[in-house]
Amino acid sequence: MNIDIQAIQAKIERESAFVEKITAEVGKVIVGQNYMIERLLIGLLADGHILLEGVPGLAKTMTVKALSAAIKTQFQRIQFTPDLLPADIVGTMIYDQKNGSFSTKKGPIFSNLVLADEINRSPAKVQSALLEAMQERQVTIGDTTFPLPAPFLVLATQNPIEQEGTYPLPEAQVDRFMLKLSVGYPDRNEELEIMRRMTRVDLPQASAVVSPQEIINARRAVHEVYIDPKIENYIVDIVFATRKPKEYGLDELADLIAYGASPRASIYLSMASKAHAFLSRRGYVTPEDIRSIAMDVLRHRVIITYEAEAEEISAEDVVRKIINKVEVP
């Protein structure tokens, strides 16, 4: 089978033109954090929700706001609190006394970009309402089902250090996020630039430079990125290694993994690697794309045992060993 890679390449060149614009616009506000910005774009292009985890003050919320500002689209931020109700997110039916009938009041989830800030501060019923909408991409209020707008992307943040008074997301619900990002500190030069930029009187603002249609077109192009069967097998090998490590010569991991990654991992790894290749202006997926994105796709899908926790081995350590062991095609 010969693929017209030239045609795919040309389309990708054309459709990925907005990437530089959006990156430049976000870069006006955000210093550094290239990893986070690239992953947010991957989520946007691969139609996968993203969970951002990092200590406070790392510009998680600001980055999402800057990204949404760079796209001519609707953006809603929901601050998750313990007293939040599902109706505060999805909407509710309001009784109209004039007409004597109920009218629908749509919630903030009816936006293209939804920032669920500190998602683990709300109880499980609120989280479930959001996560169900994320999965179904539709919301039922009363008797009517409303589809969510396209593109629809949920970016949730959570703080890893304060666990008191929080409601940790169950594994089944974390699995619905395509990527879980671990946001780190900026380096010294970036910190200097952040300090200078944020202490100015006129804070920089991102302008809308990309339309939702451009995003939708780019998504179509991402779907056309060629993924060779060798790469597909490589993805499956990595995912299977999380389930049956002994078959991949990783005997030492057998007692450290309680549950391996779900088939969603294979799906998301494939989609995210295509988006990564797209961002690299490449019409086909290489092992580089898989290796680059695998940690973010797998770190929240590999459940480690108590033994691993006792030995202070994290899910990331396990995923890293697997990635470093499975032979590239």
Place this chain on the structure above:
Amino acid sequence: MRIIRIAAAIAIFFSSLGISSLQAQGEDEGIRVSASAQPNEVPLNRTAVVTIRLEWAGDLDRYEITRFDNPLVENLNIIETASANQVQVVGGLQVARQEYQYTVKPDGLGMAYVDGIIIRYADRETGKEYRLASSRLELKVVDPLPEPGSYLWLVILLSILLSSLIAIYLVRRIRARRAEAERLARSQAASEVSLEQKYGERLREEIDLRQPDLDVNAAFGRLAGVLRRYLAAKYSLPLISATTSEVRGLMAEAGADERVIADTLAVLESADIAKFSGAAQMRSELERAYTILEGMLGTDTAPRGGAESAKRDD
């Protein structure tokens, strides 16, 4: 005074009872003779002392010993003699004593005997002569005792033997180690030399460029596999599970030559396009990559294997 006399009489009586079991009684009750040997059981290489004791009441010169022959011995040799006189007052009564000691040494294992001695003496007061005989003594001669220092030679011999064994062991161990080190060095040298040969051979087995209907894309995959395995073996790096850009970093960290890194990347990047883009690659591209890899293997073998290098150059 009377009490002292009674006590002396009792002492002499008990004294005479004690000796009586050993002594041979003479014709005159005035002199008592006793014979004893110490020890009764004598090792062959040791001596025993035979003591003949004469004892009487009164002064030492009361009796005159007119005949006292050396004892007759069987399986023994008298090697020393000694005698002693003694006067003692026991319970106010004077007692005279003469002792004759013979140091004897056994001749052989078994029983040894000291025959009774005939003693003749005369009472100086009365002028009468008497005759006495001592009892016959038996000695058991047993195995000789080890002499002090008799094992010294054995200890010295064993020490020499042990030292010799240790020295032999050490020499053999040093030689074995040297031999093992030489063998390892030879083996290592052989494997270093053969690494390029091995992968050169594998390259020729995997890809036959003379085949007209060669699947170029698949051949690129095999070519990249040979290169990765060769470099992984050469630099001991995990290149099998590394992507092309990671290969660059790993090789640079391992101190690989820039030219080798450049050649490696040229081959792997071409192979990546062939393997993953789905587009059919040109045969000329494969031949170019093949030539680069062949050159890498040939260049590495050149310093050690001139013949093969020359053959390749041809």
